[in-house]
Amino acid sequence: MTSLDGLDELYKEVILDHYHHPRHNHDLPEADVSSAGYNPLCGDEMFLQIKLREGKIEDIGVRGKGCSISQASGSMMAEALVGKSLDDAKDVIGAVRTLLEDRDGRPVASRDAQETLGDLEALSGVRNFPVRIKCALLPWTTLEEGIMRYEEKHAGS
Numbered sequence: 582m583t584s585l586d587g588l589d590e591l592y593k594e595v596i597l598d599h600y601h602h603p604r605h606n607h608d609l610p611e612a613d614v615s616s617a618g619y620n621p622l623c624g625d626e627m628f629l630q631i632k633l634r635e636g637k638i639e640d641i642g643v644r645g646k647g648c649s650i651s652q653a654s655g656s657m658m659a660e661a662l663v664g665k666s667l668d669d670a671k672d673v674i675g676a677v678r679t680l681l682e683d684r685d686g687r688p689v690a691s692r693d694a695q696e697t698l699g700d701l702e703a704l705s706g707v708r709n710f711p712v713r714i715k716c717a718l719l720p721w722t723t724l725e726e727g728i729m730r731y732e733e734k735h736a737g738s
């Protein structure tokens with residue numbers, strides 16, 4: 582179990598809520614995209630599936646094991662990406678990567694970015710804990726790899 586000590590109270594609350602009540606925590610039969618990821622630093626595991634419909638993410642299935650930050654991040658990701666196109670999903674993945682890796686201590690955001698990121702903003706608290714960044718990023722990098730493989734396979738079709 583991860584200690585969330587040092588995280589802002591509000592962020593902690595959001596993360597624990599997603600950890601205890603994970604969204605989209607189910608398998609997806611007939612998924613179009615499947616991807617598994619592992620974070621050896623912490624032992625977190627993530628198995629993700631996407632069902633596409635007319636170019637949009639109709640549903641995401643998130644199965645994982647590991648610390649509260651990795652699992653909460655997966656839950657938040659599913660919630661944020663359902664209904665989006667794969668291109669939009671990649672934009673959000675990029676925004677989260679920036680959010681987590683921008684360690685200058687600047688507050689992330691313009692109000693616009695905060696609105697786009699919603700609950701995901703809670704992940705920004707993890708920036709100050711380098712070991713935890715890999716936990717928070719795991720679902721995002723796992724999904725990104727899955728999308729890339731899917732697009733390679735379907736390129737030119």
Ligand code: ZN
Binds near residue numbers: 624648650651
């Ligand atoms: Zn972890």
